[in-house]
Amino acid sequence: MPSIDFADSRYTPAACPNFSWHAGTEETISSGICHGTLGELIQGPYIDNGAAQISLISLPVKKYSCMHFTHGERADNDNALATKTKCQQAIAHYLARHGKELPPGTWSHDSELLEGKGMASSTADIVATIRCLDAIFGLTSCGESISATLRAIERSDSVFLETYALYLSARQQIVQCFGSAPTFHACYIDEGNRIDTEKTGTRLLALYQERLTPYMANLDNAVDAFVRNDPAAIAACATVSAVLGQDVIPKRNLGVLLKNQARYGADGIFVAHTGSLAGYLFIHKPGPTQMGALSSFFRGLGYQGRFVQTGF
Template sequence: MLTASGGASAGCVSGVCQGTLGELYQGPSHSGGDGDRDIAIVSFPVDRHSWVYFTPGAAPGNAPPLGEKAATAARLFLEHSGLTLPPGRWSTHSDLRVGVGMASSTADIVATLRCLFRVFSLPYDTGAVLRVLSAIERADSVFLDEFALYLSGRHRVVRRLGTGIGFHTAFVMEPGTVDTAAVTPLLRRHYRRCATEYEKCLTDLLKGFASGDPAAVARAATFSGALSQEVLPKHSFDAVLAHREEFGADGLFVAHTGSLIGYLFSRRPAPALKGELSAFFRSLGHQCSFAQGGYA
């Protein structure tokens, strides 16, 4: 068995992974083969993160330990790699809410693996990350630093979509959580009923990414959210959609199997507009948050 050497004894080592604000698309994939039997997503990365730290040689402290899934990821990584973790202390931090559609558990797993790559001075290996994720859960594509059309159950990247699109967002979290595994059969039935609409939505979204047109991407994301309303509705959706033009938003987004909903802006909202958005969402009973999503 190999043990850590070199940089592992130099002090605290970290791994960081972004989360998501739900998805710009969730539905069937029409990429060919049998992909249409799985759920395809285009995750909406957000500038909010999960951090995992390992300090070699440090005694255990009062910091939160690894969560169950992250600890499983660490064990699988070490087993697959034939490595032995040196004595030390894990600690974590996250500004991703659990159970609302921010990919918190996937981000925790990826941050843990990125930390381990650094502990052992290994290059980042997407294949190794996918092997670990596939043994633990359905996942978002936060292990990539770009947009992607991704089959979450099969852990397969259908198409990489680059880093040319970005948005400013105003969003809220509605109460409640969704059990993704429990609603999967319901979603698949819905996707079969609305196959033509989803195919058009995905085609428009991919064209928007290919042309670097954020307005086209936002329109397709709005269409995807509207289709989602037919099966897993958001209470605020109709009101948010009705006021989109008033606020000058390019579109809206949702966490299709979560509780997030918000606006997409290709330009940063002015302070006065942020005040208006905050008041609007407060009138719906929610606290508004602002964050930058995507990459551009």
């Protein structure tokens, strides 16, 4: 599979993810933003030099993490980064990399992404922080620069890209970007538990060794489906990936989702493999009647169904 060329302008955040606002006073606010995910379409092993690496194809969602820096404002006990150690690490890494010093000011933060649920909230916070720093200093961090910072901090995914990609989460390395950009409509639930993603890596790699053949077959099918721009095949691969992932962090409702998939006309099932989200994928947006039926179904299971559009 070809590797990505980070010099390609398509894979830089040049589409204005950073913003500085001048309020008509001496106060200036610089901001950065990053989308999150609704779990993954695919998670499984990618074999590199004989060793299995954790790979994934994220399911991007139009929900965002925002980081703001108010220039000149004095920091106080409510500083948003006081408990965000990974964002603090990203700032230190960025300043050292560029030989910069942070001007006086205060950070603030807002996010639509739930923590510990599989929405890439931590990674989105870091990327939003990097993009806010870009806005502060008038720079643009390329994909390789962002990957280097993430690599120094955590295992994560490819939310800094605006394209689907097969990504190695521990190495912070892109294996292949896909030209196709399918949009799915998701109806999902949060099963409620909070997952520590960092603690799942060893379990994932052990499972990969036990079930390498079906994992590799599904990954090959998923890559082929993206190359062919076949949303139905992609959704089918997501369903297989959800089933394979049951041995690591099982979803309590996956069985009933599988049983009722045809009844509700869903094209596939997705999960946050290291989170608590699970739901249906639809190629075509469900109408009001279908949405009502889905809401009743999930309410009967004890959950509130949520509807959202995925993709870019």
